[in-house]
Amino acid sequence: MGALGVGVGGLAVFPSVASAALTRVLVFSRTAGFRHDSIPAGIAAIRTLGSQNGFAVDATEDAGAFITANLAQYQAVVWLSTTGDVLNTNQQAAFESYVNGGGGYVGIHSAADTEYDWAWYGGCCGAYFLSHPAQQQASVIVEDRTTDSTAHLPATWSRFDEWYNYRTNPRSGVHVLMRLDESSYSGGTMGADHPITWWHDVGNGRAWYTGLGHTIESYADANFTRVLLGGIRMAAKAVPTDPSPGTGPVQTGVYYRLAAQHSGKLADISGVSTSAGALLHQWSATGGLNQQFDFLDSGGGYYRVRARHSGLVLQVASSNNGADITQQTDTAAASQQWSVLDRGSGVVSLVNRQSGLAMDVRGASTADGARISQWTSNGAANQRFQLQRV
DSSP: OOOOOOOOOSOOOOOOOOSSOOOEEEEEOOBSSOOOTTHHHHHHHHHHHHHHHTOEEEEEOOGGGOSHHHHTTOSEEEEESOBBOOOOHHHHHHHHHHHHTTOEEEEEGGGGGBOTTOHHHHHHHSOOEEEOOOOEEEEEEEOOOSSTTTTTSOSEEEEEEOOOEESSOGGGGSEEEEEEEGGGSSOOOSTTOOEEEEEEEETTEEEEEESOOOSGGGGGOHHHHHHHHHHHHHHTTSSOSSOOOOSSSOOTTOOEEEEETTTOOEEEEGGGOOSTTOBEEEEOOOOOGGGOEEEEEEETTEEEEEETTTOOEEEESSSSTTOBEEEEOOOOOGGGOEEEEEEETTEEEEEETTTOOEEEEGGGOOSTTOBEEEEOOOOOGGGOEEEEEO
8 A cells, every 4th residue: 555645361372474573562541531341451462472472562541651762762653442632732743753764553442532633643543433322242344364364364263342334434545454244233324335444655664453442341352352353463564465376385374276188167166155165166266265275374384274255164074085064153173174195386286184085176176166075195197276366
């Protein structure tokens, strides 16, 4: 994206893929309006993320921290559920200079309900708060699952929170990571396009914001705290926002199409079904999300292969030759894990961990709709798939 043109329980260890040093962040939680009772839990969760992932965390509600000399020691400043007018003019100027000069901004929840009279801040955050309905369950559509803050999430993520409506839709100026499905809850006012998490570059710095995080329980939710960890890393430029291919045959957090080498046709979830049990076939290219897969690292050289449209993973129900491959809820079972054999030139074979049998187009058929099952591995062309990065 272009630069913005304005003047503690439940947490796990997540390894960093660092491209720049992340050593220290500042959490700022001053409020001049509504105060969220989740702020202490948020500070504790970010401190735990820091201790588990190698960066120090300072927390303050003192606006006097916003001077150039002090901000210079931080790679990112987290605005944790701030509200109202919290900085004076000199402090605002110091923070503008910090971000435009390369610093990171992380906004959580009511960070969007902050500094309405400071136009630069509104542009940095991306959008200002308008209203919210009662707290309730809703479906979050994860639009971009290639970033460090979203690669672990399913395509649709159901969660309980307080769902903000914004005064403007930020999409034209930011890279949207998640949006709300307003049909899944009551009180949304933005329609079919309701961004809820995003990032963008601001001068030489970077901003990342999420509307999630109202509840105390959010900060004990490992999925949500992993989102925050990724957001902090992204804002600090400690990870790439668009991961480049690694040296192995597959990379986690990247979508691929799998084209059978013998037929050129794509692995496809039958009928675009999002239901568990839907079969894997081969089909002519249509570019649908049901023909796109990412690889979840299971450790030990094994991966789960996840369908983008459904968030379900490929599984073999039995260890027999000819057993169908279906999509199922991810449980990390051996029947859902595949080794990826590098055949060179972007071609791989996938061998199931449970059975030792290879993903195979049944009968070496070149027809649309031929089932992809498993068979004794012999390296034939119908057991080889070209990785086509989406």
